[in-house]
Amino acid sequence: MTTSPPPRANGLGRFIRQIQALTRWKEWATSKLPFLISCLLITQLQADSREEPADPLAIALLFLQLCLLAAYGYMVNSFYDVRSDGAAGKPNAFSHLRVGEGRTLLGCWLGAAASLGILQFASDGAVLLLLLACYGSSTAYSAPPLRLKERGALGLITASAAQRFLPVILIFQALGTWSPAALLLCLLNGLVGLRYILAHQIDDYQADLRSSTETLATSQGLASMRRLGRFLLFPLETLTLLIALLILQRDIPMLAWFLPAYLAILAGYLLLLPSHRLRVIDGSSYAPFSGLYNIFMPLYLAVLFAFSNHVDAVAGVTVAVCIALWLIPEVQEKVRILSGAP
Known part of the structure; x- marks a missing residue:
C-alpha cells in the first residue's frame, strides 16, 4: 500500500513561515508601514483640490x-x-x-x-x-x-x-505631490524614527552589554537616553504633528475631527487601562501616539478615501477594507493588552 505525499499546503505553509521569520514581517508590517500607508492616502485625498489621483x-x-x-x-x-x-x-x-x-x-x-x-x-x-x-x-x-x-x-x-x-x-x-504638509510629514516620521530607535536601544540595553555591542545607549547610559526622548524628541514630534494636521486641514477639511476623535478613543482606552496613563506620555518608549500612527490615522484616512469624490465607491471601500485587514494584528495587540492576556 502506497502512502500519499504530504499536502502541498504544509510545504507552502512552512515556506511562508520561513519568509516571515527571515523578513521579520511582524516587526515592521504594522509599525513602519501604517504611517507610509497614511502618506499614500493623503496624497490621494489632496487630489480632490489639486488634480486627478495617481x-x-x-x-x-x-x-x-x-x-x-x-x-x-x-x-x-x-x-x-x-x-x-x-x-x-x-x-x-x-x-x-x-x-x-x-x-x-x-x-x-x-x-x-x-x-x-x-x-x-x-x-x-x-x-x-x-x-x-x-x-x-x-x-x-x-x-x-x-x-x-x-x-x-x-x-x-x-x-x-x-x-x-x-x-x-x-x-x-x-508621486510628485510635494507641499508644506509633505515636508512636515517627512520631518514627523523622521522624529518618530529617532524616538523608536532610541526606545529600541533602551529595551536592548542589557542584551547589548552582554554581546559587547556598542550603541548610544551603552555609551551614554539609560538616564541620558530617557531624557533625550522625553524632553527633546517627543515634544518636537508632538509640535510637528499638530502643525502638519493644521496645514493638512486646508486640503482635507474632515481632518478637523481627527484629533478630537483620537483623544476620545484614547481617553476610553486609558479609562479601561489606568496603568498605561504614564506610558502614553513617556517619550522614551514606543507608547506615545503608537495607536494614532499604527491604527487610527490609516483607518481614519481610509474611510475618508472610501467616500472621496474622485474615487469609485467600490474601489474606495475595497482599499479601506484591505487596510483594515492589514492592521488587524496591531488591533489584536491592543485588545490583548486591554484583556490582560500574557
Missing part, C-alpha cells in the same frame, strides 16, 4: 517597493547580527542559514527591488537616487566596515533615515 498600479508598485525596502532593512540587520544575537541569547532566523545562503538571499532581494525600481522609475533619476540612498543607508547601518549602528548618534540618525525619513520622501517624490 495611477492605482503605480501606487501599488510603490507600496510593494516600500515593503521590499522595510524587509531588506530587517534582513540585512539580522544577517550581520547573527554573532552578537547569539552572544546575547536572542533568536535570529539567519543563524539557521550558511553565510553563503544568507548573502544569496540578500542579493536576490536587492536584485528584485532594483529591477522593480528601474522598471517603474527608469525616467526619474531623483527617485532612483532616493532608492539607492534607502538601501544604502539600511546596509551601512548594519554591515561592516561602516556598521553605523555602533557609532553613537550617527546610528540613530541612520536608522531613522533608512526606516522612516527617506521612505516618506520617496513617496512624495515618486
Whole structure:
C-alpha cells in the first residue's frame, strides 16, 4: 500500500513561515508601514483640490517597493547580527542559514527591488537616487566596515533615515505631490524614527552589554537616553504633528475631527487601562501616539478615501477594507493588552 505525499499546503505553509521569520514581517508590517500607508492616502485625498489621483498600479508598485525596502532593512540587520544575537541569547532566523545562503538571499532581494525600481522609475533619476540612498543607508547601518549602528548618534540618525525619513520622501517624490504638509510629514516620521530607535536601544540595553555591542545607549547610559526622548524628541514630534494636521486641514477639511476623535478613543482606552496613563506620555518608549500612527490615522484616512469624490465607491471601500485587514494584528495587540492576556 502506497502512502500519499504530504499536502502541498504544509510545504507552502512552512515556506511562508520561513519568509516571515527571515523578513521579520511582524516587526515592521504594522509599525513602519501604517504611517507610509497614511502618506499614500493623503496624497490621494489632496487630489480632490489639486488634480486627478495617481495611477492605482503605480501606487501599488510603490507600496510593494516600500515593503521590499522595510524587509531588506530587517534582513540585512539580522544577517550581520547573527554573532552578537547569539552572544546575547536572542533568536535570529539567519543563524539557521550558511553565510553563503544568507548573502544569496540578500542579493536576490536587492536584485528584485532594483529591477522593480528601474522598471517603474527608469525616467526619474531623483527617485532612483532616493532608492539607492534607502538601501544604502539600511546596509551601512548594519554591515561592516561602516556598521553605523555602533557609532553613537550617527546610528540613530541612520536608522531613522533608512526606516522612516527617506521612505516618506520617496513617496512624495515618486508621486510628485510635494507641499508644506509633505515636508512636515517627512520631518514627523523622521522624529518618530529617532524616538523608536532610541526606545529600541533602551529595551536592548542589557542584551547589548552582554554581546559587547556598542550603541548610544551603552555609551551614554539609560538616564541620558530617557531624557533625550522625553524632553527633546517627543515634544518636537508632538509640535510637528499638530502643525502638519493644521496645514493638512486646508486640503482635507474632515481632518478637523481627527484629533478630537483620537483623544476620545484614547481617553476610553486609558479609562479601561489606568496603568498605561504614564506610558502614553513617556517619550522614551514606543507608547506615545503608537495607536494614532499604527491604527487610527490609516483607518481614519481610509474611510475618508472610501467616500472621496474622485474615487469609485467600490474601489474606495475595497482599499479601506484591505487596510483594515492589514492592521488587524496591531488591533489584536491592543485588545490583548486591554484583556490582560500574557
